[in-house]
Amino acid sequence: MAKSPTDTKDLADEAFLREVDDAVRDSDMKQFWNKWGRWIAIALVLGFGGLGAWAYYSNQQTQAVGEQGEAFIKAVDSLDAGNNDEALKQLEPFKEADQAGYRALAKILEGNIAIEKGDKKKAIASYDEVIKDDGLPNAFRDFALIRKTMAQFDDVKPQQVIDQLKPLAVPGNPWFGSAGEMTAISYMRQDKEDLAGPIFAQIADQEDLPDSLRDRSRQMAGVLGIDAIQNSESEDSAEEASE
Numbered sequence: 001m002a003k004s005p006t007d008t009k010d011l012a013d014e015a016f017l018r019e020v021d022d023a024v025r026d027s028d029m030k031q032f033w034n035k036w037g038r039w040i041a042i043a044l045v046l047g048f049g050g051l052g053a054w055a056y057y058s059n060q061q062t063q064a065v066g067e068q069g070e071a072f073i074k075a076v077d078s079l080d081a082g083n084n085d086e087a088l089k090q091l092e093p094f095k096e097a098d099q100a101g102y103r104a105l106a107k108i109l110e111g112n113i114a115i116e117k118g119d120k121k122k123a124i125a126s127y128d129e130v131i132k133d134d135g136l137p138n139a140f141r142d143f144a145l146i147r148k149t150m151a152q153f154d155d156v157k158p159q160q161v162i163d164q165l166k167p168l169a170v171p172g173n174p175w176f177g178s179a180g181e182m183t184a185i186s187y188m189r190q191d192k193e194d195l196a197g198p199i200f201a202q203i204a205d206q207e208d209l210p211d212s213l214r215d216r217s218r219q220m221a222g223v224l225g226i227d228a229i230q231n232s233e234s235e236d237s238a239e240e241a242s243e
Helices: 005-046 052-080 084-096 100-116 120-131 138-155 158-165 176-189 193-204 211-223 228-242
Strands: none
Touching: 052 084, 052 100, 084 100, 100 120, 100 138, 120 138, 138 158, 138 176, 158 176, 176 193, 176 211, 193 211
């Protein structure tokens, strides 16, 4: 029996609410650190490098960075232990830090804590501070945009989600998995399954994305009449034939 548009939308909503929120919340920080962590660490170190006459200054600054790093780790440890209030106190100084990485992550973590407390307004405000901070690399600002959109997903119109994530919902973008999935769900909520299906299929075809996300997207593409597995195999065959 063919599924009605209402059934399809209900299935999409259920899949999103049950899986997407937890999956993105658990994996985004790890995905972010895997992609950008090394460069952040290098930037922090190089930012305090020095030669010759700057040796003493460099030593002092390096020591300060080490102490700052230890303080930040303590805040993260408090967060991991579930001591959110203590973590907020420890993160407070980092919100105005000169180092972009500390400043951005402190505000993002503050937003995550607000989400856990059910305070979406506070969370969105924290993410917005990162998004609007021109002194931060785009990697941090894009991450904050993903988190903000997750927080407000159920409270705004689908078109707003689509418009916000448009720059990120593109294959090849580091955040295509999360942005693409929310964009596709938003299209479904607009009864535009013809636009949602191809996005799910593209996500399923991205080998660098988590298997859980690819499997979920492959299932959703199938619901919308697109065989993501067959499409992927056809594209591979075409590429082999052209070689």
